[in-house]
Amino acid sequence: MHQQKNEIIGLLSELIFTLLYTGLLFLLTLL
Amino acid sequence: MDQIEKNFPGLRIVFYYAGWIVIGISLLMIIPLFTSLVVNEINPVLDFLISLAISLSVGLMMVMLGTGHNADRVNLQWKHGFVIAALSWVILVILCAIPYRLSGHNDSFLNACFDVMSGFTTTGLVLTQDLDHISIGLNMWRHILTFVGGQGMVVLALSFLVNQMSGAYKIYVGEAKDIGLVPNVKGTARLIWKISLVYLIIGTLALWIDGMIIGLNPLSAFFNGLFMFSSAWSTGGFAPYSQNIMYYHSFSFEIITMIFLILGSLNFGLHYAVWQGKKKEIIKNIEIQSFVITSFVCCALAIVALAHLYPDSVAVFRRIVYNIISAHTTTGFSNIYARQFALQWGDFGNIIIITAMLIGGSACSTAGGFKGLRVGIVFKSIIADVKKLLSSERSVKVYKYHHIKDYILDDNIVKSSSIIIICYFITFAIGTALGTYYGYPMTESAFEAASVTGNVGLSIGITTATMPVLMRLYYIVAMFMGRLEFLSVFALFGYIVGGLKKLCAKYVKH
Numbered sequence: 001m002h003q004q005k006n007e008i009i010g011l012l013s014e015l016i017f018t019l020l021y022t023g024l025l026f027l028l029t030l031l
Numbered sequence: 032m033d034q035i036e037k038n039f040p041g042l043r044i045v046f047y048y049a050g051w052i053v054i055g056i057s058l059l060m061i062i063p064l065f066t067s068l069v070v071n072e073i074n075p076v077l078d079f080l081i082s083l084a085i086s087l088s089v090g091l092m093m094v095m096l097g098t099g100h101n102a103d104r105v106n107l108q109w110k111h112g113f114v115i116a117a118l119s120w121v122i123l124v125i126l127c128a129i130p131y132r133l134s135g136h137n138d139s140f141l142n143a144c145f146d147v148m149s150g151f152t153t154t155g156l157v158l159t160q161d162l163d164h165i166s167i168g169l170n171m172w173r174h175i176l177t178f179v180g181g182q183g184m185v186v187l188a189l190s191f192l193v194n195q196m197s198g199a200y201k202i203y204v205g206e207a208k209d210i211g212l213v214p215n216v217k218g219t220a221r222l223i224w225k226i227s228l229v230y231l232i233i234g235t236l237a238l239w240i241d242g243m244i245i246g247l248n249p250l251s252a253f254f255n256g257l258f259m260f261s262s263a264w265s266t267g268g269f270a271p272y273s274q275n276i277m278y279y280h281s282f283s284f285e286i287i288t289m290i291f292l293i294l295g296s297l298n299f300g301l302h303y304a305v306w307q308g309k310k311k312e313i314i315k316n317i318e319i320q321s322f323v324i325t326s327f328v329c330c331a332l333a334i335v336a337l338a339h340l341y342p343d344s345v346a347v348f349r350r351i352v353y354n355i356i357s358a359h360t361t362t363g364f365s366n367i368y369a370r371q372f373a374l375q376w377g378d379f380g381n382i383i384i385i386t387a388m389l390i391g392g393s394a395c396s397t398a399g400g401f402k403g404l405r406v407g408i409v410f411k412s413i414i415a416d417v418k419k420l421l422s423s424e425r426s427v428k429v430y431k432y433h434h435i436k437d438y439i440l441d442d443n444i445v446k447s448s449s450i451i452i453i454c455y456f457i458t459f460a461i462g463t464a465l466g467t468y469y470g471y472p473m474t475e476s477a478f479e480a481a482s483v484t485g486n487v488g489l490s491i492g493i494t495t496a497t498m499p500v501l502m503r504l505y506y507i508v509a510m511f512m513g514r515l516e517f518l519s520v521f522a523l524f525g526y527i528v529g530g531l532k533k534l535c536a537k538y539v540k541h
Contacts, residue, residue: 010306029348
């Protein structure tokens with residue numbers, strides 16, 4: 001259970017990281 | 032067989048393991064076979080049946096030749112591991128090209144092999160003709176090849192087929208996947224597959240839903256989602272249509288694929304560490320830092336130089352940033368026409384994209400290039416050397432870098448990283464020279480050479496079914512070497528040359 005929770009959190013944090021990075025690049029183009 | 036083995040020591044072990052890998056990958060043909068059956072395509076069913084029969088026979092024959100009385104599978108040596116990895120790639124490229132050739136969309140077997148090598152190495156260059164009208168079965172096969180190639184064929188075969196695990200690690204390293212997630216190889220291979228399959232489900236779902244929103248019918252949206260995901264995650268660059276990702280004309284589709292192609296270019300070790308609860312790894316890891324810095328700088332330079340070409344910032348993001356990130360992660364999805372790189376982007380734009388292609392993604396990921404890890408290591412070692420020079424002569428300082436755990440930056444690591452970077456540059460330089468020899472402009476030759484060496488798949492228009500045979504051959508070899516990171520290919524080459532030398536020596540004696 002603990003392991004699965006970790007995996008889901010890990011998956012989400014990776015997704016959020018890439019989203020943030022994509023957003024950052026988008027901001028760069030706006031500037 | 033015994034006679035031959037005297038010249039090629041360990042040939043039985045090589046055949047035994049390579050045979051199993053061939054069988055394992057051949058069995059994958061069942062998937063496109065069933066797909067074709069389901070969507071009622073008769074000719075592709077026959078193509079895959081014939082190919083499956085030939086490949087299984089070849090695999091079984093190799094295993095049978097390998098199971099001799101003196102097959103000493105326990106003492107698999109490093110050289111054998113490397114030779115097995117490289118040899119099974121060569122054999123599989125030929126076998127997996129059979130359905131391509133039978134489909135009638137390739138006018139020579141060499142072109143079919145080119146496409147298979149492009150799939151296995153997750154490059155994404157295409158010589159197949161009339162891509163928009165190939166069967167769903169063959170499309171499935173193309174994307175399975177790129178998906179499996181990304182994770183590693185050896186990884187797949189090892190995780191399911193071979194039970195004697197004694198020497199498996201050495202074959203696994205031969206495929207340029209040198210990270211141990213868990214102590215045993217089978218576990219590591221299965222974890223790599225687990226991570227990929229979890230993302231496969233999420234990514235296909237996301238693209239399927241988005242496909243329906245942008246107006247595809249549900250079945251077509253599913254296949255498009257599945258195909259585009261496997262290409263994006265494997266940093267492959269294949270697409271079911273000749274216009275690549277431009278076919279969809281969709282900003283949302285591009286954003287979703289961009290997220291998965293960045294994720295696919297990250298190290299499997301990193302995915303595993305983060306899934307184990309080490310979330311800080313995302314920020315601390317040297318590969319992430321290297322990727323963020325280099326890709327950000329490339330994007331910024333490209334935007335400054337090329338922004339005037341496009342009307343607004345959304346267009347700039349879609350045309351410039353998307354293509355740069357696609358090049359940097361070695362994916363090769365492109366939403367502008369190949370000739371636009373040459374005619375619109377100009378020399379400076381091309382230099383940026385060539386740099387991005389050569390740097391590539393992370394080590395032990397699905398990406399190509401000489402990898403962010405090595406760029407980070409070499410860069411840190413330069414800084415360390417300058418610091419040593421400037422500090423007092425008696426002080427001894429230890430320099431470290433962080434990749435899953437802290438490593439000491441010693442000369443051996445720097446040396447092996449530099450050797451591989453140099454090998455990439457040599458392959459790239461020869462490719463460029465070959466292009467100019469056949470009369471292509473310098474920048475365009477360099478672009479295409481960087482694309483094959485880094486397993487990217489962006490094209491500036493040189494890669495066509497009618498390009499010179501020597502260039503097609505060289506591109507196949509460059510993709511192969513770039514993917515297996517040279518050592519295995521050199522090992523196979525040395526093994527064959529060594530054996531032939533012995534044969535010649537005997538012949539001369541007689």
